[in-house]
Every structure is written in C-alpha cells, then in structure tokens.
Amino acid sequence: MIIRNAYVLLFEENGFVKKDICFEDGKIKQVADKIDGEYYIDATGKYITPGLIDAHSHIGICEEAIGWEGDDTCEYGNAVSPQLRAIDAINPFDIAFKEALRGGVTTVCTGPGSANVVAGTFATIKLKGNVIDEMIIDERAAMKCAFGENPRAFGKSGKEPYTRMGVAALLRKTLNDAMNYKAKKEDAEKNNKYFEKDLQMENMLLVINGDIPIKAHVHRADDICTAIRIAKEYNIGLTLDHCTEGHLIVDYLKKFDYPTIIGPSYGPKTKIETKNKTFQTAKILWDAGLKVCITTDHNVHPQESLILFAAMAAKEGLDEIEALKAITINPAEVLRIHERKGQIKKGLDADLVIWDSHPLDFMAKVEKVFIEGQEAF
Structure with a gap:
C-alpha cells in the first residue's frame, strides 16, 4: 500500500514534509518524495502522524x-x-x-x-x-x-x-x-x-x-x-x-x-x-x-x-x-x-494516522488509522 502526497511528520526533519509512504506486511518499507505503485491512497493536503x-x-x-x-x-x-x-x-x-x-x-x-x-x-x-x-x-x-x-x-x-x-x-x-x-x-x-x-x-x-x-x-x-x-x-x-x-x-x-x-x-x-x-x-x-x-x-x-x-x-x-x-x-x-x-521510519510498524488538517488544529479529524499496516478505523 502507498499513501501519496501527504504532509508526513518526520522527526529527523523536525516537522511535516510532503512525502509518499509505502508499507507492506505490517512494516513501513519506504518514505520518499515519490513512490511508484498501482495501489495507493491519494492524501493530497492531508497530514500523517505516527499512531x-x-x-x-x-x-x-x-x-x-x-x-x-x-x-x-x-x-x-x-x-x-x-x-x-x-x-x-x-x-x-x-x-x-x-x-x-x-x-x-x-x-x-x-x-x-x-x-x-x-x-x-x-x-x-x-x-x-x-x-x-x-x-x-x-x-x-x-x-x-x-x-x-x-x-x-x-x-x-x-x-x-x-x-x-x-x-x-x-x-x-x-x-x-x-x-x-x-x-x-x-x-x-x-x-x-x-x-x-x-x-x-x-x-x-x-x-x-x-x-x-x-x-x-x-x-x-x-x-x-x-x-x-x-x-x-x-x-x-x-x-x-x-x-x-x-x-x-x-x-x-x-x-x-x-x-x-x-x-x-x-x-x-x-x-x-x-x-x-x-x-x-x-x-x-x-x-x-x-x-x-x-x-x-x-x-x-x-x-x-x-x-x-x-x-x-x-x-x-x-x-x-x-x-x-x-x-x-x-x-x-x-x-x-x-x-x-513512535515514528514514521523505514522498518518500524506501519502505525499511521491520516488527518484532514494539522493534527493540533482543534477542528482536525481522523480520516484513517492503520495499525501494523491493517486499517483499524
């Protein structure tokens, strides 16, 4: 599964950065500027945090x-x-x-x-x-x-x-x-x-x-x-x-x-x-x-x-x-x-939360939650 075009919380870059995320078999496989693949979620304008x-x-x-x-x-x-x-x-x-x-x-x-x-x-x-x-x-x-x-x-x-x-x-x-x-x-x-x-x-x-x-x-x-x-x-x-x-x-x-x-x-x-x-x-x-x-x-x-x-x-x-x-x-x-x-990084569990806006915004809503790569919400 690939999530594309999202603002991804990356602690090594101290903030949200526009990235794609690929996860498979419960683990994060790649975080990159662009990841090719057939099955994906278009998350343009969305924010992603770790679970x-x-x-x-x-x-x-x-x-x-x-x-x-x-x-x-x-x-x-x-x-x-x-x-x-x-x-x-x-x-x-x-x-x-x-x-x-x-x-x-x-x-x-x-x-x-x-x-x-x-x-x-x-x-x-x-x-x-x-x-x-x-x-x-x-x-x-x-x-x-x-x-x-x-x-x-x-x-x-x-x-x-x-x-x-x-x-x-x-x-x-x-x-x-x-x-x-x-x-x-x-x-x-x-x-x-x-x-x-x-x-x-x-x-x-x-x-x-x-x-x-x-x-x-x-x-x-x-x-x-x-x-x-x-x-x-x-x-x-x-x-x-x-x-x-x-x-x-x-x-x-x-x-x-x-x-x-x-x-x-x-x-x-x-x-x-x-x-x-x-x-x-x-x-x-x-x-x-x-x-x-x-x-x-x-x-x-x-x-x-x-x-x-x-x-x-x-x-x-x-x-x-x-x-x-x-x-x-x-x-x-x-x-x-x-x-x-605890963070979005290659090799860690694919525990991911997709938000419709910045998560610290009072009006932000959770759109999807993945736990170990499986959709939980």
Missing part, C-alpha cells in the same frame, strides 16, 4: 458506560499486590477501544489504579484485536506504585498505610523483601535445593533486576521527591506519572534522568493534590531538558482526547513538534518499544 501512544491509561480495565461491573481498576484487599497483572483484566470489547481509534490512538500502556502502594504490572497493547493475548506488545511493562493521598485510604479500614510515611515504608519493605527473596532463590539454585516461588516476589524481581521501572503515581511535589529518593536508594527504574507539581521543583528534577508522564492537566482541581495542575507543566519540564510524555489517564478523561491535551500544551507554550513527540516517540522510548513504534 498516538498513551503511556498511562486504564482502558479496558475501567470500562466505559458500564459502571462498577466493568471496573477492575483497584484490588482493595491488600495495599501491596505486585502479583496482579493487567492482562488478566483487560476487556478488548470495551467501547473505549473504538473511541480511541477515532482520536488516532493506536497504542497504550494500561494497568491497575492508584489505591495500592504496589498495584501490579501495566501492559503495553495495540488497540486492534478481540483477544488480549494477541494484542500484547509488552505484557509486563512497568510496576505500578502510588504515593500521596490515594493509598492512604487503607488507613480508614484499619490497615496500613495511614500516612505518607507509611506508604514509603511499605514500598521499602516490599523492595527489601524482594532483595532477600532474590538472594534465597539464587542460593537455592546454586545448591540445587527446593525453592517455593512467591508470585508477589517473582514480579518484584523484575523491578530490582532492572527489567521494568516502577510507574509512580505522584501529584504533589514532596511525593515526587519521595519516589525519586526511593528509586535512588534501591537503584531501580522510575517514571513520574502525573507529575502534577513537577514544575514547582523543576531545578531538582533536572538533576535526574527520570521520564515524566504529564497529566491529565485538564478538568477541575478535584483534590488538594491537583490544585497546582496546569498545561504549562509540559513546557517547563521540556525547557529543563526532561523527557516529557502527555497522558489522558483514561478513564479520568477519554482516551481519544490525547491529541487535544497535546494541543493545549502547545497552546501554553510547548513547541508544536515537541507536543507531538510527547504522544508518539517519547512514550515509545519510555515504554521501550521505540524500535517498533
């Missing part, structure tokens, strides 16, 4: 238009539940999947909510298919951890934690337990002794071995600092999700290389942790040299509104191309799928 990527979502887990019956977001029985896996709760028939395609979103990292100190693993999936096992890109992409107000709710039922100190202490204990578990497991393997596996600790090994980062739910500035403090103590990977008050401590964040996943910055400030949220955060952090992604935190906001949030960040001063990077190549890099997705 959009949201690095923090709950799509398929907290389903739309169902209510509590479709809400598998949080496991309230235990504040520490690293054994949970998003793949076991994602419903591909959630109507939000089709709505997301209407907004150009082709890939998300989705998982459990923020009621638990340690909530389980997120999964990176493509938004095409009926069987979740066939939609998986990375089954265990990150370990969700939460700081601040939300996990403190366990204290109301007489369980730990009740304070921010308790949240941090429980996370440290879980990391210590994982380190001890690793040592015992290695000793048993070395000495050919029986060893009983623990599902919680097996998942935590992915964190302490550096295979996956902790995905830290953090709004308030001091909670952001606590997440960084613990990540440094245990030498583990970290993403700062929401990072609502990151702009208040930008000089501190500049000292580290932790990616930020900003948002949602839209909507009312419904709790004290979000009183300082603003669409200017993305620009301030980008100006400081930090890697910035933008999220809808679906279902807090609809998955299809991702492009709108990027546009609003651009309206508040974020460079337009950087705003588009924040929902394409940047989350692809954070999710470690950049060798497959």
Whole structure:
C-alpha cells in the first residue's frame, strides 16, 4: 500500500514534509518524495502522524458506560499486590477501544489504579484485536506504585498505610523483601535445593533486576521527591506519572534522568493534590531538558482526547513538534518499544494516522488509522 502526497511528520526533519509512504506486511518499507505503485491512497493536503501512544491509561480495565461491573481498576484487599497483572483484566470489547481509534490512538500502556502502594504490572497493547493475548506488545511493562493521598485510604479500614510515611515504608519493605527473596532463590539454585516461588516476589524481581521501572503515581511535589529518593536508594527504574507539581521543583528534577508522564492537566482541581495542575507543566519540564510524555489517564478523561491535551500544551507554550513527540516517540522510548513504534521510519510498524488538517488544529479529524499496516478505523 502507498499513501501519496501527504504532509508526513518526520522527526529527523523536525516537522511535516510532503512525502509518499509505502508499507507492506505490517512494516513501513519506504518514505520518499515519490513512490511508484498501482495501489495507493491519494492524501493530497492531508497530514500523517505516527499512531498516538498513551503511556498511562486504564482502558479496558475501567470500562466505559458500564459502571462498577466493568471496573477492575483497584484490588482493595491488600495495599501491596505486585502479583496482579493487567492482562488478566483487560476487556478488548470495551467501547473505549473504538473511541480511541477515532482520536488516532493506536497504542497504550494500561494497568491497575492508584489505591495500592504496589498495584501490579501495566501492559503495553495495540488497540486492534478481540483477544488480549494477541494484542500484547509488552505484557509486563512497568510496576505500578502510588504515593500521596490515594493509598492512604487503607488507613480508614484499619490497615496500613495511614500516612505518607507509611506508604514509603511499605514500598521499602516490599523492595527489601524482594532483595532477600532474590538472594534465597539464587542460593537455592546454586545448591540445587527446593525453592517455593512467591508470585508477589517473582514480579518484584523484575523491578530490582532492572527489567521494568516502577510507574509512580505522584501529584504533589514532596511525593515526587519521595519516589525519586526511593528509586535512588534501591537503584531501580522510575517514571513520574502525573507529575502534577513537577514544575514547582523543576531545578531538582533536572538533576535526574527520570521520564515524566504529564497529566491529565485538564478538568477541575478535584483534590488538594491537583490544585497546582496546569498545561504549562509540559513546557517547563521540556525547557529543563526532561523527557516529557502527555497522558489522558483514561478513564479520568477519554482516551481519544490525547491529541487535544497535546494541543493545549502547545497552546501554553510547548513547541508544536515537541507536543507531538510527547504522544508518539517519547512514550515509545519510555515504554521501550521505540524500535517498533513512535515514528514514521523505514522498518518500524506501519502505525499511521491520516488527518484532514494539522493534527493540533482543534477542528482536525481522523480520516484513517492503520495499525501494523491493517486499517483499524
């Protein structure tokens, strides 16, 4: 298949360039000024971006238009539940999947909510298919951890934690337990002794071995600092999700290389942790040299509104191309799928979105979406 005469978003050229695109067998084969071929789409005057990527979502887990019956977001029985896996709760028939395609979103990292100190693993999936096992890109992409107000709710039922100190202490204990578990497991393997596996600790090994980062739910500035403090103590990977008050401590964040996943910055400030949220955060952090992604935190906001949030960040001063990077190549890099997705380049998956006008224009509409070369919308 060939798409001709479109304005194609090419990051190596820092903008939209008039090009043709050829894709075959799910991969981009060529991007050039002119490509000959019999079967083509005439996209004269249209704009093409990579499929959009949201690095923090709950799509398929907290389903739309169902209510509590479709809400598998949080496991309230235990504040520490690293054994949970998003793949076991994602419903591909959630109507939000089709709505997301209407907004150009082709890939998300989705998982459990923020009621638990340690909530389980997120999964990176493509938004095409009926069987979740066939939609998986990375089954265990990150370990969700939460700081601040939300996990403190366990204290109301007489369980730990009740304070921010308790949240941090429980996370440290879980990391210590994982380190001890690793040592015992290695000793048993070395000495050919029986060893009983623990599902919680097996998942935590992915964190302490550096295979996956902790995905830290953090709004308030001091909670952001606590997440960084613990990540440094245990030498583990970290993403700062929401990072609502990151702009208040930008000089501190500049000292580290932790990616930020900003948002949602839209909507009312419904709790004290979000009183300082603003669409200017993305620009301030980008100006400081930090890697910035933008999220809808679906279902807090609809998955299809991702492009709108990027546009609003651009309206508040974020460079337009950087705003588009924040929902394409940047989350692809954070999710470690950049060798497959996130930009329009030879050899990468043919995840393409055709827009009728510049995608950051409020009036822009998605005309077609391809995922791995197959038309999905």
